[in-house]
Amino acid sequence: MSDVSNLWKGRAVRALSAFFIALCMVSSAEAGDWWFFLGAGGGNGESVTGDVGLRRTFSPLYENDAMALSPLAEVSASVWRHDADDEIWSGGASVGLLLVFYREGCWRPYAFATVGGVVLSGDRFGTHDMGGRFQFRSKGALGVQFGEDFRHSLQLDAAHISNAGIYGSNSGFNVFGVSYGFRF
Numbered sequence: 001m002s003d004v005s006n007l008w009k010g011r012a013v014r015a016l017s018a019f020f021i022a023l024c025m026v027s028s029a030e031a032g033d034w035w036f037f038l039g040a041g042g043g044n045g046e047s048v049t050g051d052v053g054l055r056r057t058f059s060p061l062y063e064n065d066a067m068a069l070s071p072l073a074e075v076s077a078s079v080w081r082h083d084a085d086d087e088i089w090s091g092g093a094s095v096g097l098l099l100v101f102y103r104e105g106c107w108r109p110y111a112f113a114t115v116g117g118v119v120l121s122g123d124r125f126g127t128h129d130m131g132g133r134f135q136f137r138s139k140g141a142l143g144v145q146f147g148e149d150f151r152h153s154l155q156l157d158a159a160h161i162s163n164a165g166i167y168g169s170n171s172g173f174n175v176f177g178v179s180y181g182f183r184f
Contacts, residue, residue, distance in 0.1 A: 032058040033183050039157060041177015043080060045126035047176050051078035057098055068183070070098045074114060080173070082126045086163040090161075092118030092137060100145070110155075114139045118161060131167025141179070153181035 033128055037053040053076035060068040077091045094116025101109050120133045143155025162172035 025106045032056060035153070035181045035183050037076075037153075037179045037181040038178030039177050041157065041175055043175040044173050045082050045128060046081045047080045047126065049078060049080050049177060051076055051177075052180075053077075053179075055181070061097075066102055068100050068102070071147070072096050072098045072112060072114070074116070076118075078118075078175075080125060080175075086126055088125045089121040090114055090118040090135075094137060094139065096139075108150060109144050110153075111142050111143070112140070125173065128171040128173055129169040130161075130171055130173070131163045131169035134166075135161045135163050137161045143179075143181075149183075151183045153179075153183070155179050155181065 015030075033056070035055040035057070037051075037055060038180040039051045039053070040050075041049045043049050053074050055072055055074040057070050057072045059071045062069045073093070073095050075091075075093045077089070079087060079089050081087045094114040096112055096114030099110060115136070115138045118135050118137050120130060120135060122128045123132050137159055139157065139159040141155040141157045143153055145151075145153050155178070157175070157177045159175045160172060161175070163170050
């Protein structure tokens with residue numbers, strides 16, 4: 001079984017790398033926006049988390065006077081800390097959909113969901129045995145865009161990280177937090 005896990009981990013890292021390269025290539029040819037996000041929160045095991053992300057939104061798949069549904073891609077890095085001696089880092093990439101609701105006024109609400117993969121710096125965190133270093137991440141958020149040309153964003157985040165049973169152990173990890181974003 002370890003040969004299958006090692007093969008999967010190698011393919012996962014190559015797939016994440018290919019996704020990032022494709023994102024960079026598509027970004028110059030496709031209309032859309034770049035966002036930088038900085039977040040903090042908490043997770044299982046009384047941990048605190050911090051993350052940074054670079055998100056690219058693309059031209060809407062569907063748009064009318066009330067809303068726009070757009071694809072997005074994101075690369076991110078996170079740190080989870082349980083105490084001074086227990087810390088784990090992750091980096092990954094994901095894709096998803098962003099739903100923005102147009103409205104009169106100085107703010108507009110949005111929601112998004114993504115799914116992707118992350119690679120961890122270790123396979124144990126506190127009492128959690130993650131099973132291996134490659135994990136899947138699903139994330140959802142509710143937020144508001146505000147400010148000049150809606151360049152600022154505040155959002156509530158929820159994410160689940162697990163390996164979907166590709167390893168013998170699959171403790172999983174949940175993270176909840178808040179993020180600030182800036183469109184540039």
